[in-house]
Amino acid sequence: MIEVLYQDDDVIVINKPAGVAVHPSPGWGGPTVVQALAEQGVLLSSAGASEREGVVHRLDANTTGVMVLAKSERAFKDLKDQFRDRETAKVYHALVQGHITPSTGTVDAPIDRHPKHGERFAVVSTGRDSLTHYQTLEAFRGASLIEVDLETGRTHQIRVHMSAIGHPCVGDTLYGADPKFAKTLGLDRQWLHASKLTFRHPSTGEPMTFESEYPKDLVASLARLRADN
Numbered sequence: 001m002i003e004v005l006y007q008d009d010d011v012i013v014i015n016k017p018a019g020v021a022v023h024p025s026p027g028w029g030g031p032t033v034v035q036a037l038a039e040q041g042v043l044l045s046s047a048g049a050s051e052r053e054g055v056v057h058r059l060d061a062n063t064t065g066v067m068v069l070a071k072s073e074r075a076f077k078d079l080k081d082q083f084r085d086r087e088t089a090k091v092y093h094a095l096v097q098g099h100i101t102p103s104t105g106t107v108d109a110p111i112d113r114h115p116k117h118g119e120r121f122a123v124v125s126t127g128r129d130s131l132t133h134y135q136t137l138e139a140f141r142g143a144s145l146i147e148v149d150l151e152t153g154r155t156h157q158i159r160v161h162m163s164a165i166g167h168p169c170v171g172d173t174l175y176g177a178d179p180k181f182a183k184t185l186g187l188d189r190q191w192l193h194a195s196k197l198t199f200r201h202p203s204t205g206e207p208m209t210f211e212s213e214y215p216k217d218l219v220a221s222l223a224r225l226r227a228d229n
Contacts, residue, residue: 002036005066005210010075010202012042013068015212018189021061023052030061037069044069047076056080057088057153065092065194066212070202078202083153089198092148093137093214094158095191095221096167097177099144103136107161111154120174121156123164130154132161140225142181143170147195158192170221185221193218 003015016022016033023034034055037044044054047070054069056079070076082088112127114120131151138145144167148158156175162168163175171182172190182188198209214222 002033002040004040004042005212006208007042007071010070010072011068011079012037012044012071013066013197013208013210016059016064016067016194018062018064018215018217022058022067023055025051028061033067033069042071044071045073045076047073057083058155059194060156060159060190060192062189063192063194064212064215064218066197066210067194068197068199068210072202075202079199082199086151087200089196089209090150090153090194091196092150092158093145093193093195094148094162095143095145095170095218096162097143097170097181098167099139100134100136100146100165100167103144105134107132107134107165109161109164111157111160121154121160123160128152128154130157130161132157140229143225145222159190185224187217187221189217191218191221 005015006013021028021032023032046053048055056070059067070079108131109123110127111121111130112124114122133149134146136144136146159169159172159175168175168177169190169192171177171187173179193214196211201208
């Protein structure tokens, strides 16, 4: 069951759980947001490719948090335009390995598919421009909780940029995180959560902001770090 934070005739805002992809794709045999919403009786817009109807942006399968989908064709076009034109505001929280210096900054590095590993992305000189702004919220022994404001929305952007500066998301073994450290925190996925999303309602033009609380596994990992500090 997908938790619904808000819905009307145009949009539905959800709290995506871990282990659920947004839409079907080659190589993914697990549950998807699109399928789960259909089973809950939610009719998404028919706009877009058949396997991703109503999908205007995505979160990785093991990333949790707030996201919006379109229920009308008008909403689909308008929201796609907002994300493309960088009119939305996307705020994430991530637990990364080590302590980032400086504690507040911007990673400006182009991203494209990894030249040797097709399932991964990487900082590549010929890639698409990618901007990640971050600030440290809390420092622990061996890790930092950061807030990330994405100016662009490339696939795996936060994961790639944090890895590129030597501070991969805790639990993100695809991008070089230490699996032993994640195990001590009880994590079996990357610590990455879409905490806040702001967009303009496609019909009314009203700014709308939605937030998502940390799921239990992320809360528990922070509790272990704080107890060890």
